[in-house]
């Protein structure tokens with residue numbers, strides 16, 4: 544099997560010690576690899592592409608929790624709305640509104656994370672801190688009514704660098720935004736998830752307060 548069992552056990556142990564959740568990122572990997580990791584006990588899997596996820600999901604056990612971690616186009620929400628467990632990369636209000644609509648059609652409430660742009664790289668995806676605060680304010684005050692989505696937290700991708708100081712600065716900024724954004728006593732939003740950390744930086748992310756890491760290549764090997 545082409546799953547690295549030793550890495551899996553080691554990463555899982557570190558994740559559990561930190562009280563966090565490990566999402567195994569299986570994009571571009573075959574169903575047989577996912578099944579192999581499933582047989583070792585893994586239940587949370589992350590995928591980046593709608594069509595790929597929609598094809599894999601029916602071939603695999605029903606108790607897998609599928610996380611959508613890529614950029615999601617509004618017109619594709621309908622293909623995953625019936626089964627997706629957590630949509631992590633919500634990067635616009637328009638997308639959130641569409642998820643609410645598709646969730647309602649399926650008689651579900653879909654959990655979402657807002658993607659925050661913290662990295663140095665230029666990207667068109669993700670909110671900045673001020674936009675997160677504004678959007679949560681509109682939901683919390685009932686200006687924006689989305690009964691079929693639950694915003695459970697934040698997701699971020701740090702800079703693509705080995706500079707530990709830079710990464711630490713970004714993770715720490717995310718943690719601060721996470722804690723500031725959701726004050727349970729003043730808001731009925733339950734912010735429970737801070738998703739950050741990948742194969743190259745998950746240990747540092749856990750140290751900085753991540754509650755969910757997304758690890759692919761250390762578990763399944765390099766992609767393509």
Ligand SMILES: *Cc1c(COP(=O)(O)O)cnc(C)c1O
Pocket residue numbers: 568570591612613700741742743757758759760761
């Ligand atoms: C691919 C991907 C990951 C996993 O990356 P690895 O470096 O293989 O662990 C995590 N998060 C997102 C959003 C990704 O696209």
